[in-house]
Amino acid sequence: MADAKVIAPTxxxxxxxxxxxxxxxxxxxxxxxxxVIDEGRMSGGQIYRRQPEGFRRPAAELYGFEAAKxxxxxxxxxxxGPKIEYRxxxxxWNVYDGALHVLTGERSEALRYDALILxxxxxxxxxxxxxxTLPGTYSLGGAQIALKAQACAIGARPIFxxxxxxxxxxxxxxxxxxxxxxxxxxxxxxRRRIEALxxxxxxxxxxxxxxxxxxxxxxxxxxMLTGVTPIAIEGDxxxxxxxxxDGRGRLRRIEGDAVGLGYGLRSETQLADLARCDFAFDPVAxxxxxxxxxxxxxxxxxxxxxxxxxxxxxxxAAEVSGQLAACAALADLGRPAAAAEVGQxxxxxxxxxxxxxGLEHGFAWPxxxxxxxxxxxxxxxxxxxxxxxLRRAATELGAPEVNRAKAFSRVGMGRCxxxxxxxxxxxxxxxxxxxxxxQVGRLRGQAPVKPLPMTTEAVS
Amino acid sequence: MTGAIRAEGQFRRVAERxxxxxxxxxxxxxxxxxEGDTLLTALLTNGARLRESEFGDGARAGFCLMGACQDxxxxxxxxxxxxxxxxxxxxxMRILTRGAPWPTQK
Ligand SMILES: Cc1cc2nc3c(=O)[nH]c(=O)nc-3n(C[C@H](O)[C@H](O)[C@H](O)COP(=O)(O)OP(=O)(O)OC[C@H]3O[C@@H](n4cnc5c(N)ncnc54)[C@H](O)[C@@H]3O)c2cc1C
Numbered sequence: 001m002a003d004a005k006v007i008a009p010t011x012x013x014x015x016x017x018x019x020x021x022x023x024x025x026x027x028x029x030x031x032x033x034x035x036v037i038d039e040g041r042m043s044g045g046q047i048y049r050r051q052p053e054g055f056r057r058p059a060a061e062l063y064g065f066e067a068a069k070x071x072x073x074x075x076x077x078x079x080x081g082p083k084i085e086y087r088x089x090x091x092x093w094n095v096y097d098g099a100l101h102v103l104t105g106e107r108s109e110a111l112r113y114d115a116l117i118l119x120x121x122x123x124x125x126x127x128x129x130x131x132x133t134l135p136g137t138y139s140l141g142g143a144q145i146a147l148k149a150q151a152c153a154i155g156a157r158p159i160f161x162x163x164x165x166x167x168x169x170x171x172x173x174x175x176x177x178x179x180x181x182x183x184x185x186x187x188x189x190x191r192r193r194i195e196a197l198x199x200x201x202x203x204x205x206x207x208x209x210x211x212x213x214x215x216x217x218x219x220x221x222x223x224m225l226t227g228v229t230p231i232a233i234e235g236d237x238x239x240x241x242x243x244x245x246d247g248r249g250r251l252r253r254i255e256g257d258a259v260g261l262g263y264g265l266r267s268e269t270q271l272a273d274l275a276r277c278d279f280a281f282d283p284v285a286x287x288x289x290x291x292x293x294x295x296x297x298x299x300x301x302x303x304x305x306x307x308x309x310x311x312x313x314x315x316x317a318a319e320v321s322g323q324l325a326a327c328a329a330l331a332d333l334g335r336p337a338a339a340a341e342v343g344q345x346x347x348x349x350x351x352x353x354x355x356x357x358g359l360e361h362g363f364a365w366p367x368x369x370x371x372x373x374x375x376x377x378x379x380x381x382x383x384x385x386x387x388x389x390l391r392r393a394a395t396e397l398g399a400p401e402v403n404r405a406k407a408f409s410r411v412g413m414g415r416c417x418x419x420x421x422x423x424x425x426x427x428x429x430x431x432x433x434x435x436x437x438x439q440v441g442r443l444r445g446q447a448p449v450k451p452l453p454m455t456t457e458a459v460s
Numbered sequence: 461m462t463g464a465i466r467a468e469g470q471f472r473r474v475a476e477r478x479x480x481x482x483x484x485x486x487x488x489x490x491x492x493x494x495e496g497d498t499l500l501t502a503l504l505t506n507g508a509r510l511r512e513s514e515f516g517d518g519a520r521a522g523f524c525l526m527g528a529c530q531d532x533x534x535x536x537x538x539x540x541x542x543x544x545x546x547x548x549x550x551x552x553m554r555i556l557t558r559g560a561p562w563p564t565q566k
């Protein structure tokens with residue numbers, strides 16, 4: 001033992017968005033060489049997604065007010081270079097027995113870890129409605145990706161519908177790119193935003209940006225309505241209009257050739273589930289989230305969760321929580337960070353938690369819309385399964401919770417693994433059974449977290 | 461599938477129009493794209509649909525654009541499944557959007 005070389009611990013980070021990048025940088029600062037796994041071709045994650053090589057738009061055009069932060073994150077990650085082992089275009093598809101299973105091309109490899117930091121981000125949170133599978137309908141985040149990563153608009157007259165700060169941001173980004181939205185239709189009543197102001201004031205600059213985006217849209221004459229009830233996306237083979245009830249209950253139709261649809265975000269938590277982390281129902285977000293301490297330490301040994309994958313706190317918080325998770329992992333590996341650093345990071349994160357509560361109140365998840373869907377509406381877009389079939393699983397087949405209902409109806413079993421139907425499906429089931437949504441449980445994550453090619457080969 | 465297809469495609473390019481051209485073939489038809497396009501962009505700047513739902517409920521044109529929903533699968537001529545939103549175009553690609561086997565077996 002005296003002359004045994006000290007073997008550096010293996011730390012793996014999944015995700016090269018703001019959380020993963022900051023975690024990696026912090027580990028490198030402590031003298032480790034983490035492995036960073038990301039499905040994307042380039043680092044940056046969602047908000048700081050990079051455009052492909054050969055595109056020339058400057059950062060200010062892509063990232064607006066966040067340009068400096070985007071450039072700093074990209075620069076800092078690129079500077080890590082050989083100090084990390086970066087595997088891009090690689091999917092982490094399972095966690096089993098202390099190893100992360102990673103697919104690159106058609107080869108899958110099991111990587112053992114001493115610490116695993118999950119910084120897997122989020123996807124759009126959706127409520128289905130009639131017509132949401134019509135060509136021309138995209139998730140709100142998808143509408144933004146088209147613009148940011150491909151310099152394309154999803155249509156010439158897009159309608160943005162749903163709720164949340166991203167609704168106004170994406171509409172604003174389209175307007176700035178020369179594509180005037182036909183309408184911005186927000187399901188949250190305006191009064192909820194007023195009620196949320198004391199909490200939102202925890203981050204004045206964020207609040208100001210929100211007002212700014214709305215003001216610009218108003219100045220450009222974009223129709224912006226709050227408190228709407230979406231009824232249907234209509235069209236013959238492609239989007240032609242959206243029908244909804246306005247805040248006063250009047251039936252209205254707005255024409256457009258595309259829809260961007262989103263109701264906030266949901267955390268991407270499948271890997272945490274496969275790593276056997278405990279989950280708890282978060283009443284603020286009405287989602288089941290992995291249980292962590294303030295630093296991101298999960299209930300599974302050696303597994304840490306950072307960024308939007310832990311809870312939806314946004315990009316700035318993701319950078320902070322990435323560092324905190326790295327510090328927690330370092331502490332558990334016997335290399336604790338200075339108390340002052342950790343204390344500072346925790347305080348910053350606390351302020352962002354207040355803001356999150358404000359957002360979730362001001363732009364509330366409209367559970368009633370899901371619960372009230374007609375029986376013939378497709379809930380599962382993967383396998384075209386209706387709300388009625390899901391309800392039948394509850395009543396005729398007696399499914400008491402979402403996983404049984406999934407087995408009976410297949411809602412949540414399709415190839416998106418419930419990412420786009422799971423939350424709405426739970427609300428439908430809960431309403432039919434007459435129980436609170438937390439009582440119907442959560443869809444359990446399953447490996448592979450995304451479909452693998454049929455030709456996948458394992459390497460050891 | 462019903463309804464007139466928008467001749468100009470679902471997606472509109474708003475910038476970055478001066479990239480090199482890439483030519484591919486989709487369902488036997490020549491499609492012009494630009495270097496750096498994803499397959500999804502290439503198809504949707506040239507048309508209004510991407511694929512047919514396997515469950516008979518009509519055409520689809522992708523949804524999440526971030527590799528999560530899996531609603532943009534297309535196939536190469538020799539049966540390899542591709543996720544159109546995350547696959548960059550390459551010159552000479554031959555893509556099939558219809559009559560694709562599902563689930564794919566090789
Ligand atoms: C489409 C979209 C657009 C958004 N745009 C904005 C915006 O403009 N402004 C804003 O303030 N907020 C935006 N958000 C919110 C934003 O996601 C966060 O604030 C921020 O990006 C969170 O950082 P993160 O590091 O936690 O996750 P992300 O930035 O989402 O990064 C997560 C990374 O993990 C990778 N990953 C996930 N699972 C796996 C896996 N199994 N294997 C391999 N890699 C994996 C992903 O590819 C991704 O690169 C957006 C969210 C979405 C979904």
